[in-house]
Amino acid sequence: MKAGLLGAVVVIVSGSVAHAQWAGDPNVNFSVADGASDQAQPKIAAAPDGGCYISWFDGIANGYDPRLQRLDGAGVEQWAHNGIRLQDTTNSSTVDYDLMIDAAGNALVTFKDNSSGTNQITATKVSPAGVELWGAGGVTVSSGATDKNNPHITELSDGSIMVGWSESPGFKMQRLDAAGAPVGASTTISESGRTVSLCDLQAGDSGTVIAMWIRPFTTSFLSSKYLYTQKYDASFAALWPVTPGSAAVVVYGPAPGSPWPTGVGTYGTQGGSVQNGYFPGFLPDGNGGGVYGWYENAGPRNAYVQHVLADGTLKFAANGITNALTATSRIRISGGLAYDRGTGEYFLSSVECDASPQTNYRTFVQKYTSAGALAWGDTGVEIVPVNGNQQSFVQTVSTGGGACMVFGFDSRPPTSHVLFGGGVSDEGSLLWTNEPSPTVESKSRLFSAWSTGGFAVLAFGGNRAGDQDIYVQNVNIDGTFGPVAPPCDPDVNCDGAVNGFDIQATEEAVNGDFANFCQSSADLNGDGSENGFDIETEEQRVNGAPC
Template sequence: MKSLILFLGVIFIITFPLFADWSDDPAVNNAVCTLAGEQAITKVGTGPTGDTYFGYFSNESGNYNVRLQRFDQAGNPLWVNGGILVSDNTQMTWLTDWDMTVDLDNNAVLTFQDIRDGNNNVYAYKISPDGTFLWGADGLQLSNTSAFDAAPKVTVTTNNNVVIAWGSEDVSRLQKISPEGVLLWDSTGIEISGANSYTWPQPIGVESDHVIVKYYEDSGPVWAPTRHIYAQKFDANGNTVWDSPAAISTAGGITAWTQDLPIVKDNDNGFFIGWYDDRDNNMNADVYVQHVDADGNCLWTANGVIASTDMNREHYYVYIAYQPDEDILYAYWNEMDYDQNDRGIYGQKFDMTGTRKWEDTGRVIIEISPVDVYPYGIGNVSGKVVVFYQEGLNENYLKAMALDSTGDFVWPGGMITMCSVAATKLHAMVGSLNSNFWIASWADDRNGNADIFAQNINTDGTLGYSPQAHDPEMNDDQYQVYAQPNPFRNSTSIRFYTTGHSDITEISIYNVKGQLVRNLTVAFSPLHIVEATWDGKDTAGQNVKPGIYLYKITVDKKEIIQKIVKI
């Protein structure tokens, strides 16, 4: 690694990847963990430098241990085979969900429950890129009660604090943790409670170190509750911000096994949310979406906008994506016949008034048929939304398809196979956009016991790692430029790849009015990668407001312009 020149507080570094290791063959995926026992419930988190963490449970000597592996951007594992052992404390004989993310300093943050002290309590660990346990070898204990504390979820705030939320029988609890590992909201955290049960919280980091938490209010029997969806915003000190919680849906009809919901942030510290319910008790589930602003107002139809008005079909398992360039929300879901024998994938497009822009019954993406298809994730990049799905029931395959603003296929051939190995796949998930590709991870039994595998797919629909692989829409066959993360909060890396000898003379940041925000001048840079980190400040050193900006790179007397969003 060779340092170049420091200009205006921005460090430019050239890296020379030794080899690319993401598989370009869907029959040969990258092995994350192939230890002797069963592995399960993988999580994926990509950091600000482009490397990716994989967390998972590993059955060793009769206990499900927690392990962590780290890959570089090219797909090479950076730690020993099987990853590092995070925790071998006693787990229950059956597993519940857990969570992982990556903070702004590229550390992995993991949270899960175990029974190390006899009770089912929640713990949190922070692991650095070199494998150091930053919050101690035993992590931080977040709960210490006889209650059944389960399914923690984690988010990182704008100040790089961590907020973890979990269910504790009839209440939801929240705890905030400083980067140094100090519990900031008392020793027991904050409680969301009341006359009913408050379950399945999901935190979302927003502006000013605040966090929004979605949760359910349940009444009635546990196995068949009347379930309503609410959200509340908490400030940096844990105080509620909104006078009353946002009532996202009080229509009922949400099943007891509906737990986490798809949530994506908008461009103004609010969020979109999707779900399905049978509010009219006609044994047909329908998909709904809602937009909640930063002040806790539900902007669309009360109790949500229905995505499809076809009352003769079932609609389940919705995934949503917000396109800031278009100011459009997309929703894709599992479409089924009334008997749930045939399955397909449909979609809907919503403008910012909540109006359906495609057919009222949804856009057909994959028509229902006896072939089982199940969406498991969604990704978006300018100009397209990518839907990730499984095909088949027992021995199934993993595929992806990119869709444009009309719902038409973008990639040649339509659907791209990411895993063609005939094996039972469990807990498939997809991470956020990593430079110019996504990473899916899952457990499958191709080797007998379930192992963890991963596969990348580029924004042009190809598999395998290539710094030069890019969309046909990008600026020039010789160049690739992108910013990651995008949208960003505190900082973003602007990266430039070239297939030849290029002379970068200037990088400039502009607002949407065309006014110069900041000039970054660089010296000559040789082949491979040049990376610049913009800290979101102007030439006066002041933080710029959230919004859309443009970055322009002048190279070989050509101008390359891309859009970037600060949130």
Template sequence: MKHVQRAGLASVLALVVSAGMAAGQWSDDPAANLALADGSGAQVQAKIASTADGGFYVSWYDDGTGGFDVTLQRLDASGVEQWAHGGVLVKDRGFSSTQDYGLGIDTAGNALLAFRDDSGANVEITAAKVDPTGSLVWGAAGIQVSASSGAFVAAPKVVGTTDGNLVVAWTQDADLKLQKLDPSGSPLWGSGVTVSPSAGSFSVSDLRASDGGTVIVSFTHLTGSFPSPIHLKAQKLASADGALLWGASHVAVYDVMGGSLQIGNFPTFESDGAGGAVFAWYTSSPSLQCRVQRILANGAEAFSHQGVELSTNGTRLRVSPDAAWNAATEEIYAFWTETNGNQSLFGLYGQKVDSTGARQWTDDGKELVALGSEQITNVRTVLLDSEPVVAWARSVAFDNQPIAASRLDGAGDFVWTPAVTDLATSATGTSRLAAAVSTAGFAAYAWQDGDSGTADILAQNLKPDGTLGAVGLFSDGFESGDTSAWSATMP
């Protein structure tokens, strides 16, 4: 009798899974990824953030009716869209081009967005909150955080803080601006915090929540008039009033005399989970070189000033690093695009840096893809089961950039057989790859697919064993002993 019941349940499960597949969920076919936005016009600049239930928020700009409107979708852990296909319209805008924007999550599980808003007399920075049902908590207008009076405002970032509030950071003319809002949208830092350079200009680079309601912000410093060198700085702001905890001069992550970051490059960073931050960036002068640094909670550098070079091979150049931080071991895993001296050949390399700043995968780094004619772009690094998984795109031909991924162990050896898993194989252009890790233990990616005038937003999951598709089931089709996880991962 028990055997009969088991067979019957298996049939029911098969029907449920089939229904879920019909509704759209994670694909197991890299040639048929999950389409989140595939309407008329272009959908561009995807971002993805993981939710506590194992799912994700995915945001993008939708130009289907013009204006590059701010749009959001929520996925459950199975990749099933929780709102109508095409997402929720967060802000109807009238722009003809785009800049960066921010996506975050607060402690209550609401999505947070910050973006340029042209609905008023001047272009301003607006914050929006969207709850898990898709409702706009602050209404269609959102909360305007800037008061530009016609000043240039750009590239906002937003994070939910550990005390249940949120912080928005943006560039305003030559200054860095920040404001903290409570859950109702009321400002907590008066008229906001302004961080001004003594010379040149600041531009926001990235923003992360830190301990006790504080935030850490990174920003580039154009040290004089263009084309002066560009340096990388960071600051930590107090929860209560936005006071500068790392001093009025800020922390210089990179300020080599005569050295510079690439123009238009705004490196991201990670919180180290202990009140500090981990940075990865590349320089354009004195040479194209990748570096990492950890800044401790008190603003002190964990490694030597200017950071640790990820490779000392002087015959090669390297750009566009992306790093993941293992807080348990205090190790940094970073991967980047490696090139020959005249940048005609391209490869993919990685490095592990230990807690003392010592390179662990030889001074040259680990070769994942040997130098060849196919360009390597969109390098993204996450940790699964404390081991690094790196994804990247390669240019087979114009408008043909498949996406692949590989997992390494702590020694730098490949974990999967074969070593590389295909994430996307359609002969289309791919760009702006974004990555996040589900609380259910797998990675998910979202990207812009197709040419800029008709691009779609696609997504794909990647499980720790290197396979794609359905999550939450054992190989025999039955759930794990964790019934709460089973509920969270089924449509």
């Protein structure tokens, strides 16, 4: 066995190429996408090995093409620099798309695709080794000439895949099997006299899917907009009892003339509303329900949290619980949601400012107990104190144990931004603040995720090199940057024994299969690469060598 492993070492070392890693200096964030044209709209999906997938649009040639890259737990690119092109499109602009990870560690991506000559929705599955498992270019899940936008994708608890997208006057969903083949026909969700638009899809329990969408107050999409949700079974039958007088479960929909939940006043003739062009997402609670967070653009202009339980009942009062209790002269203009499944606690961060004129901005975060009480006081924990610069793209990441991190952009006149961050303890103490990217440049589309390796991963657009590129940065639990040394534990498969199976698990991880590898990175010698030298290091440890 040992001789075979040593032979594998020689082969892997000869073919290993390392591509950067998490930057210890935030002034030199690693550029994961720096092609000759603009790169846009990054997304992140955390992987079981402590690494992640990063997706984005590449404006190369005559269209924005979707691309994908995989990073290991040390931030090292696992595929060729600038990633894998998933499709060659001629889209001159972008709409939203989706990236997630399945239970086997494969990336699932869905996007608008006009490569066939008509606008369709494509879905694809990519393995950790960079293999397109549903074939080159993925599978087309839509049909017809009607325009289609903003697709979403999720793996359901039974292993099937659900893809959804907006297609006027409603939205559609199509179930796929694990091989990408359609399971039955697609379904259309619509409401007579309304144009509804999909916001997000998440997995429920027992093979169900939960959808959330925008529902306008009148036939005009520019009228006030409510948030509806529903759970569907394998035959697309609705499972949750609808809110009386509506077509689904109402997450947010203050009635005309109803009193504000805070301050003194009543909503207008069309009730409450979320902002035009705003499509908030939500989170699965892991028990068949969903956790929702959003901000409103009417009335007292609060930000709210709601939890719809597995049976469709609202855990909290209708229209949710606000994340701050302040004077009506102050408004919330964003909402960054996170949920701690371990404690059952909720987090919602917001940018807050004066109502008129909009100035004196600050960023804060609130934690709600599992019962919905404000855990961090009436005004939350302040991450960015009141100042004249507007913050945006505020994100919240649950770090476990009732703590969280908050990130966002802080403007620097006239159009530039720095990226800020802050860590908050369980009891509401501000542990640290930092700037994961202090370079003053035009930044865009911040996206964040929590790695199983115990750190946050950030991706964003920046034009420090001319055209917009995609940069990534990790932030450790203590607010520092750069790779964390792997634990000195040779039991890398976590079976309680140190033996040849750990060497085998390391060999598999170096070759992209982390199914039997439980540590955050296979870079066991800390040289920034996962290769045969790490197998050799593990073999030495198994045989008693010190770290």
